[in-house]
Each structure stands twice: as C-alpha cells, then as structure tokens.
Amino acid sequence: MAAAGGGATRGARMLAERIRAERKVLEGAARETSRKNAPTIVYLRELKSQVVREDPELVLVNKPHGLPVHGGPTVERSVASLLPALAKHHFGWKAEPLKLCHRLDRDTTGALILARTTEAAERVQQALREREVHRVYWALCLGTPSPREGILDIPIMEKETSGPQKHYKMALSPRFRVSEEGAVERVRVPRSAHEAVTRYRTLGAASGASLVELHPITGVKHQLRVHLALGLNCPILGDHKYSHWGRLAPQKPPDSVLRALGLTVPQARTLSLHLHAVQLTLPSSDGSTPIVLQCPLPYTFRKTLRKLRIPPPDLESLQPPPTD
Numbered sequence: 001m002a003a004a005g006g007g008a009t010r011g012a013r014m015l016a017e018r019i020r021a022e023r024k025v026l027e028g029a030a031r032e033t034s035r036k037n038a039p040t041i042v043y044l045r046e047l048k049s050q051v052v053r054e055d056p057e058l059v060l061v062n063k064p065h066g067l068p069v070h071g072g073p074t075v076e077r078s079v080a081s082l083l084p085a086l087a088k089h090h091f092g093w094k095a096e097p098l099k100l101c102h103r104l105d106r107d108t109t110g111a112l113i114l115a116r117t118t119e120a121a122e123r124v125q126q127a128l129r130e131r132e133v134h135r136v137y138w139a140l141c142l143g144t145p146s147p148r149e150g151i152l153d154i155p156i157m158e159k160e161t162s163g164p165q166k167h168y169k170m171a172l173s174p175r176f177r178v179s180e181e182g183a184v185e186r187v188r189v190p191r192s193a194h195e196a197v198t199r200y201r202t203l204g205a206a207s208g209a210s211l212v213e214l215h216p217i218t219g220v221k222h223q224l225r226v227h228l229a230l231g232l233n234c235p236i237l238g239d240h241k242y243s244h245w246g247r248l249a250p251q252k253p254p255d256s257v258l259r260a261l262g263l264t265v266p267q268a269r270t271l272s273l274h275l276h277a278v279q280l281t282l283p284s285s286d287g288s289t290p291i292v293l294q295c296p297l298p299y300t301f302r303k304t305l306r307k308l309r310i311p312p313p314d315l316e317s318l319q320p321p322p323t324d
Contacts (some may be wrong), residue, residue: 065277083100110276139276149200152227153196205324211313
C-alpha cells in the first residue's frame with residue numbers, strides 16, 4: 001500500500017507540474033494577444049521610447065520584437081503606419097513624416113534607420129544597394145558553430161518543403177556536393193538562387209548555447225537564420241521556422257538549455273527570436289568619418305544570456321568594419 005501511495009503521489013506531482021507548464025504557456029499567449037490588441041498609442045509610446053539617436057537627417061530606433069516594419073493585409077500596426085504620428089510626437093506637429101530607409105524582420109530587434117528627409121532616405125538606400133553599409137548582428141544560437149569563426153558563402157533560394165505539411169522556406173543551394181563515392185562534385189546553382197555571404201565569430205558559449213556575432217556581406221531574405229540553422233546546424237534560439245525543415249512545429253531546445261532557462265518543452269514555444277541588429281556603419285554625406293549607429297540588447301535577450309551564464313557582450317567589443 002505504501003508503494004501504491006508513493007506512486008499516486010508522484011503521479012499527482014507530475015500532473016501538477018504539467019498543469020503549471022500549460023498555464024504558463026496560456027498566460028504567455030494571453031500576454032501576446034493583449035499586446036496585439038493594444039491601442040495604437042501604446043505602440044507609439046513604445047516606439048518613441050526606443051529612439052536611440054537623432055540628428056538633422058537621421059533617426060535611429062531600437063526596434064522592439066514583434067512589430068513589423070511594413071504593413072500588409074493581416075497587419076494592423078507597423079513601424080510604417082506609426083511614422084507620421086511618431087514624427088509629430090517627437091519633433092512637433094508641423095514635422096514631416098519620417099521615412100523608412102530599410103527593413104528588419106518582424107521578430108528581429110535592433111537598429112532601424114529612419115530619415116527626416118526624402119534626400120537622406122535615398123542616400124541611405126543607395127548606400128545599402130551599393131553595399132557601403134556595414135551591418136552587425138548578435139544571435140543567440142543552439143549549439144556552438146564549428147569552426148567557431150569563419151565565412152559562409154552558400155547561395156540561398158526559396159523552396160517548397162516535402163511531407164504532409166507543405167510550405168515554402170528559404171533554403172541553401174550549395175555549389176558542391178559529396179557523391180556516394182566520396183568525391184566532391186560541383187553542381188549547377190539554379191537561377192532563382194541568390195548569392196549569400198556571412199562572416200561570423202563565436203563570442204561565448206555555455207549551457208548548450210552560444211552567442212555569435214554576424215556580419216552579413218549580402219542581404220538575402222532570412223539569410224542569417226538560414227546560414228546558422230542549415231549551414232552551421234546552430235538555429236537561433238526562438239527560431240521556430242528554421243529549426244525544422246519539413247515540419248511546422250515549435251523549436252525544441254536541448255535539455256541543457258531548457259534547464260538553464262527554467263522552461264519545459266511546452267513553454268519553449270513562447271521563446272522569441274534572439275536575433276538583434278546591434279550596429280550599422282554608414283558612409284557620411286560629406287565623405288568624412290563614417291557614421292556608427294549602435295543599439296543595445298533588449299532586456300529579454302540580456303536576461304536569457306544571464307540564465308545561460310554567457311557573459312553579455314559590450315558594444316565596445318564590436319570589431320571595426322572592414323576597410324576594403
């Protein structure tokens with residue numbers, strides 16, 4: 001009878017833990033729903049509080065997670081829709097609407113440049129097209145890249161996945177493959193593939209995760225996420241899209257990461273994408289010293305680093321942009 005009682009106690013304890021885990025998942029979903037349904041003024045205040053730097057031509061915003069840059073059929077609020085009100089609240093009621101200079105993915109945080117004039121916006125966009133803007137990202141990844149530092153030069157294209165849950169994702173389109181006999185063979189890259197080059201270095205690693213600094217040389221859709229997940233087998237923490245190829249399913253971090261973060265597998269589905277645009281370096285309009293724009297890590301990113309026992313990086317530790 002004592003053994004039966006002990007089993008019942010263990011069963012009750014496991015049931016209680018499962019209920020608590022499911023409750024936390026529901027609470028996280030409720031908070032996200034509440035944020036999505038918040039009035040426009042809430043988003044406007046949040047965006048205004050994230051203005052890091054301003055000058056007569058440019059405004060630097062530390063874009064928060066979950067706010068898309070551009071609108072769409074299913075998007076109620078975006079950075080673009082808030083720009084007229086942001087300009088009036090920040091610079092006065094007679095201010096012209098701010099202009100978007102580039103984009104960031106909805107779930108990516110960090111440096112987003114806005115222009116106060118059309119001429120300034122066109123100048124930044126031209127510098128981006130001519131690859132004169134040097135960008136730096138910090139990503140918190142599952143696993144540790146091998147080698148810890150290097151360059152990924154693998155084209156990327158959009159493909160339809162196989163299996164019952166067919167959908168489209170960006171995927172690698174390598175120039176070489178290994179034959180069944182072990183020989184390295186060159187393969188034809190489809191015309192729809194885009195050149196994609198990323199320089200990376202590992203800044204720290206612990207608890208089954210690593211902090212990686214990324215320098216994208218090109219700007220292909222989801223380039224950093226694809227290169228890390230499919231090129232280095234180190235998906236970004238919270239990247240539920242590229243942690244599985246053929247399935248639409250939440251990311252499942254390794255047990256060491258879950259223990260460090262104090263999460264269960266169901267709770268891991270609420271993890272946000274840990275990818276941050278930390279620095280942009282622009283050529284100055286008069287040809288003098290380049291303009292360096294930096295955005296500190298958001299609180300949630302720094303909190304995750306502390307739990308994983310990975311030292312948070314310092315903005316001063318950033319490598320200078322290449323001079324070539």
